[in-house]
Amino acid sequence: MELLTALGSSDGDAPDAVRVDDHALSREELLGAAGAVARRIAGAPAVAVHAAPVAGTLAAVVGGLLGGVPVVPVPPDAGRAERDHILRDSGARLLLAADPQVWPDACCETVPVRLDERADAPAGEERPEAPALILYTSGTTGAPKGVLLSRRAIAADLDALAAAWAWTPEDTLVHGLPLFHVHGLVLGALGALRVGSRLVHTGRPAPAAYAAAAGSLYFGVPTVWSRVVQDASAAKELAGARLLVSGSAPLPAPVFRDLEALTGQRPVERYGMTETLITVSTRANGERRAGSVGLPVAGVSTRLVGEDGEPAPYDGATVGELQVGGATLFDGYLGRPQATQAALTADGWFRTGDMAVIEPDGMHRIVGRASTDLIKSGGYRIGAGEVENALLDHPAVREAAVVGAPHPDLGQQVVAFVVADGVSERDLIDFVAGHLSVHKRPRVVRFLDALPRNAMGKPQKKLLPRLD
CATH class of the missing domain: 3.30.300.30 (ANL, C-terminal domain)
Incomplete structure (x- = not known):
């Protein structure tokens, strides 16, 4: 419960404190459904979740966290080979799904998630260093690797972002992002359950759904924001929002400018990876420059390294590899010590593989991947x-x-x-x-x-x- 500090609080709880597509729950109802899940999976080494954009996915993930069982979100559109690799590699023996027939040929037992069940989660000690999530990389350089994210790292990142974005229980967070990535699941779901803000997941990130949600805080990827600005009437409905956050890929400068013209505010851009969570962001009360992802968040340090291994100057022109250290880093790749060692420098910094430029005032610009960009x-x-x-x-x-x-x-x-x-x-x-x-x-x-x-x-x- 310590990770999701607002979940058990009755302060400000409402019948629709959590809404996913057309299903609304109070935090108390979500806690009860998740408690029932936690009891059904008690003692499992890991549990996979069919991470469709439905309320049952949140109950499943929260149930794993309440039960102290590492949660392995699986993309709902995963092909059979990718799905079975994730299930076997993670050691998950159970698959939680809102629809128990969704993958009848899955290589582990399927456990249905029922939102009408209620139970108290089993008592147990919450260890901050324990793995909370095992998120799988995209597998662009081989089979997807399981990234071990601790409860401590997730809590540190969410608290840092709450400070950077002035995110409070008074906010209504709106997004329609996938529930198997850092952006949609960690920030977009667990963040709301830690901060205590209302959560509206639109099922799909359609401009009309964003416009109708009447949120104060919106999350989107560049493709979402590009579609929003193409629907001027929907974009103008976001003018009452407090913050528009973009991430997961660079936001094109024209989209940045169109959002400002249509909504009256510049979007906040941020940067992160599965292995580091979100490490750099522009601030709610700071300067927002097109193409800039801002400054390191609290508890995170960055450095720029040239091809010769020496520090690159922060002159706004020199390109170097961005390396990250601090409280939000992963605990390694599951069962892959050599890959973990290769991802870290001798002094423990994570090699992002992203090329960046840092301005003299510390603002970061990501210019691409070292391998392709x-x-x-x-x-x-x-x-x-x-x-x-x-x-x-x-x-x-x-x-x-x-x-x-x-x-x-x-x-x-x-x-x-x-x-x-x-x-x-x-x-x-x-x-x-x-x-x-x-x-x-x-x-x-x-x-x-x-x-x-x-x-x-x-x-x-x-x-x-x-x-x-």
Whole structure:
């Protein structure tokens, strides 16, 4: 209960304190349903949850936390191979699901979650260092790895974000994000149950649903905010909100500006990873710059490291790898000590693999992944994210993804994949050259009908067409 401090409080409890899609619960009702789950799974080494956007998912996750059983959220659209890998790798012997027939061929026993059940959770000592969640990575470099997140790390992160965003029990948090990621589950569900704010999960993050929810605090990924600004009437309904938070991928500068124009406020951007939780954010009462994810939150430290392993200057121009340390870090990859060791420096900092630039005032800008977004062309180090933002500033461009491709003279050349109408390759090359240093312009532009994206709206660059 200590992790979810507001769940057992009767202060401000309402019949619809927690709403997921069309199902409303008071916190007391959620606590009772979760207590019944906790009793049914007592003693299990780990429990998997079919993490559909339904109220039963929250009861299942909270039940695991109340029972001291590590919770393994499984994407509801997971293919059989991915699902069975997660179930076997995690050691989960039980699968909690609102619909017990959802995966009849699952490799472990399915336990139905019933929202009408009520029970007190079994008594037990809550150990802050105990694993609360095992979240699986996307598996882009091999089979997905289980990330061990302790109760202590989650509590530290939620408290730091509550301070950064002035998040209080008076807020109504609205989002429609997946309940198997840090953004939707940890921030978007456990955060509300720790802070005590009302929670409205819209099922799907549709602009009309966001507009109708009358929230004070909204969470979204860039794809969500892009759809919101395309629906001007829905966007204007968010003008009464206190804070619009964007994360999980860089927010395009045009979307940032459109949100400000339509709602009267600049969005808050933040940065994090499954292994670190949310570590950097702009503040509710601070400056909000397009393209900047702000400053480290309380309890977190960052540093920028060059290719030579030496500290990179905070000059607003030099690109380095962002490394993170502090209270929110994971406790390793489940059953993979070598992978855990490789992810950490000798002095214990997490290697994010993200390339960043830090301004002299400490504000952070993420310019891409080291593996796919750092382009070395003609002796220059170019962050793909910076070129993507420049392309998105062109009024004809709706989507953009930039990569480096082999070049016999330059080493790599900048290649852009765009979704656009009524504009030529030369137009876009010249446009970027006029906005950034000339060496950062794309040498090649390819036009697509849409960019490949994952469930969180992130472009999947490895799925882009190969150049002939």
